Amino acid sequence: MKKLIITIDGHAATGKSTQAKRLAKKLGYVYVDTGAMYRAITLFAYQQEPIGEIDYNLLQQSLDQIQIHFEGKADAQQIFLNGTEVTTAIRKPEINNLVSQVAAKEPIRFFLKKLQRELGANKGIVMDGRDIGTVVFPEAACKFFLTANVSVRAQRRYEEQLAQGHEESLEAVLTNLKSRDALDETRSVAPLKKAADAIEIDVSDQTIEEVFERLYAQVLEKLAL
Ligand code: DC
Numbered sequence: 001m002k003k004l005i006i007t008i009d010g011h012a013a014t015g016k017s018t019q020a021k022r023l024a025k026k027l028g029y030v031y032v033d034t035g036a037m038y039r040a041i042t043l044f045a046y047q048q049e050p051i052g053e054i055d056y057n058l059l060q061q062s063l064d065q066i067q068i069h070f071e072g073k074a075d076a077q078q079i080f081l082n083g084t085e086v087t088t089a090i091r092k093p094e095i096n097n098l099v100s101q102v103a104a105k106e107p108i109r110f111f112l113k114k115l116q117r118e119l120g121a122n123k124g125i126v127m128d129g130r131d132i133g134t135v136v137f138p139e140a141a142c143k144f145f146l147t148a149n150v151s152v153r154a155q156r157r158y159e160e161q162l163a164q165g166h167e168e169s170l171e172a173v174l175t176n177l178k179s180r181d182a183l184d185e186t187r188s189v190a191p192l193k194k195a196a197d198a199i200e201i202d203v204s205d206q207t208i209e210e211v212f213e214r215l216y217a218q219v220l221e222k223l224a225l
Pocket residue numbers: 012013034035036038039099100103104128129130131132180184
């Protein structure tokens with residue numbers, strides 16, 4: 001049976017991973033959360049330098065000591081950094097505040113792009129991120145770009161963080177989202193942008209279910225081609 005590479009890019013807190021997990025589950029595909037990979041590298045750097053600035057030269061030299069892998073099915077996936085499970089640790093506010101800086105560094109993107117392409121080598125994959133349809137798998141047959149109003153996204157992320165036990169004010173979440181969007185969109189390497197052949201969906205006024213139906217219908221169309 002035909003297998004696709006499905007890419008879901010877009011702004012932070014638009015529900016990319018929720019949709020990607022559901023699609024992967026429904027299709028029996030592998031799910032890869034590339035944001036979690038950038039977060040795991042950020043956590044590694046933070047553990048080396050919890051107080052001062054990140055030493056990017058040192059981080060670049062340490063990349064060959066970093067091993068990232070995923071375990072478990074799409075809806076209960078865990079991420080491991082050098083053998084330690086860090087699924088919750090990578091969602092801490094400290095990591096939220098640093099991750100866009102780390103993700104702007106070319107050697108780090110190069111390192112992760114190689115790993116991401118390896119993960120998708122056999123197709124049958126749903127990968128979400130910021131540059132998956134533009135840089136990592138420009139050849140993918142099925143690409144989506146999700147966006148939404150920033151206050152809707154901040155409320156979403158705020159509730160998500162609370163549920164995970166990370167307390168941060170709604171205002172702080174909003175400020176963080178805005179600055180991350182700006183960094184992600186303006187960086188020189190692989191900036192966040194819609195691939196020319198991606199389908200853009202504004203999810204501000206749509207339920208998770210409605211968005212999923214649209215994505216799934218599109219996937220079925222691509223599978224039928
Ligand atoms: O999706 P997320 O919030 O977990 O992503 C964390 C950060 O990683 C985000 O600020 C941008 C960056 N990122 C990226 O630059 N490229 C990707 N493919 C995925 C995430």
